[in-house]
Amino acid sequence: MDIIKIPFNKPYLTGKEMHYIYQAVYSGKISGNGMYTQTCQKYFEERYGIKKALLTTSCTDALEMCAILADIKHGDEVIVPSYTFVSSALAFVRQGAKIVFADSRTDHPGINEDKIEELITSKTKVIVPVHYAGVACDMDKIILLANKYNLLVIEDAAQAIDSFYKGRPLGSIGHMAAFSFHETKNINSGEGGLLAINDARYTKRSEIIWEKGTNRAEFFRGEVNKYGWTDIGSSFLPSEIIAAYLWAQLENLDEIQKRRIEIWQQYYEGLKDLAKNNEVKLPVIPDYATNNGHMFYMICKSADQRNQILSHLKKNGIYAVFHYLSLHKSKFYQQKYTGNDLVQADTYSDCLIRLPFFYELKQEDIKLIINTIKDYYEKNN
Numbered sequence: 022m023d024i025i026k027i028p029f030n031k032p033y034l035t036g037k038e039m040h041y042i043y044q045a046v047y048s049g050k051i052s053g054n055g056m057y058t059q060t061c062q063k064y065f066e067e068r069y070g071i072k073k074a075l076l077t078t079s080c081t082d083a084l085e086m087c088a089i090l091a092d093i094k095h096g097d098e099v100i101v102p103s104y105t106f107v108s109s110a111l112a113f114v115r116q117g118a119k120i121v122f123a124d125s126r127t128d129h130p131g132i133n134e135d136k137i138e139e140l141i142t143s144k145t146k147v148i149v150p151v152h153y154a155g156v157a158c159d160m161d162k163i164i165l166l167a168n169k170y171n172l173l174v175i176e177d178a179a180q181a182i183d184s185f186y187k188g189r190p191l192g193s194i195g196h197m198a199a200f201s202f203h204e205t206k207n208i209n210s211g212e213g214g215l216l217a218i219n220d221a222r223y224t225k226r227s228e229i230i231w232e233k234g235t236n237r238a239e240f241f242r243g244e245v246n247k248y249g250w251t252d253i254g255s256s257f258l259p260s261e262i263i264a265a266y267l268w269a270q271l272e273n274l275d276e277i278q279k280r281r282i283e284i285w286q287q288y289y290e291g292l293k294d295l296a297k298n299n300e301v302k303l304p305v306i307p308d309y310a311t312n313n314g315h316m317f318y319m320i321c322k323s324a325d326q327r328n329q330i331l332s333h334l335k336k337n338g339i340y341a342v343f344h345y346l347s348l349h350k351s352k353f354y355q356q357k358y359t360g361n362d363l364v365q366a367d368t369y370s371d372c373l374i375r376l377p378f379f380y381e382l383k384q385e386d387i388k389l390i391i392n393t394i395k396d397y398y399e400k401n402n
């Protein structure tokens with residue numbers, strides 16, 4: 022068995038997590054929507070200009086809330102890139118939607134914005150741009166289509182904290198958005214997420230869906246003198262214990278981002294010769310986007326080569342991984358899929374490698390990873 026010396030991910034602890042959890046536990050208010058929840062939500066609203074932020078127990082939950090708020094009904098169509106995580110589509114499928122899968126760009130795993138219009142029909146209700154690796158989709162093009170056809174835009178910003186499109190924070194552009202704080206994300210709370218509402222039409226209802234279909238949030242603010250069942254919903258809010266952990270992370274966002282971007286740069290500098298020789302393709306950050314240091318990936322020439330590199334790294338104690346498998350070909354959806362071949366999505370499924378990426382990854386470890394990749398190419402050319 023290969024011994025792993027460099028893992029793919031290691032959740033970073035800022036040092037304050039247990040302190041804030043302790044405070045939450047002994048405050049006597051450990052259910053949801055307490056002081057830490059509100060502090061985290063306010064942080065997103067103030068820093069990123071989001072109209073209403075609600076913590077959830079995952080990004081998947083936040084996307085499910087979006088699907089309910091968008092009033093998705095049986096037969097409605099939702100356009101989602103095939104190269105994404107299951108939840109980007111699943112949240113809408115649960116409400117009865119038909120998913121119309123879109124292909125990725127040739128220069129980036131994100132949705133090909135120029136191919137969306139041909140997928141729009143009279144049944145289309147929502148477009149879901151996924152900001153892959155925290156790099157913005159071309160939102161102007163997507164918003165233009167949404168306005169033209171009267172559609173909603175729900176950003177899957179799972180990986181996109183503190184990233185921008187033409188200076189605008191991701192997650193603040195679409196009608197709604199969903200963030201993830203899963204342990205692999207820049208800011209984590211083990212599992213966790215956040216729903217961002219940017220269209221005032223949805224703010225009031227979002228709180229009700231969040232709190233099991235009741236107007237309990239209004240009651241806690243003293244706006245009504247009793248609360249009751251007013252709509253559908255679920256228990257989407259996390260406990261204060263999770264919010265306390267998250268706050269310890271958010272407080273350190275700038276420092277975390279700075280280090281993660283340095284790691285990204287070191288990978289890029291170290292591997293750019295390979296890209297010059299066309300051995301691999303490295304990430305492209307379009308002019309309109311920023312890099313939030315979420316992930317470093319490279320694209321190999323073939324699935325075979327990708328798998329060989331993964332096992333070469335593993336033999337050398339380095340755990341790198343591939344990423345999504347095209348959803349239109351998944352066991353769950355392939356029988357239902359009636360669209361075209363999605364060549365780019367399949368290429369990223371076959372050829373993309375994600376390299377180890379976490380705050381505490383040391384400079385010498387990154388050097389070792391780069392040299393091990395170069396060593397593969399020297400031996401195989």
Ligand SMILES: Cc1ncc(COP(=O)(O)O)c(C=O)c1O
Nearest residue numbers: 079080081106108179201202203
């Ligand atoms: C693009 C995307 N959307 C949604 C999710 C789901 O996030 P969560 O695990 O917080 O539910 C992920 C998970 O990594 C993701 O990559």
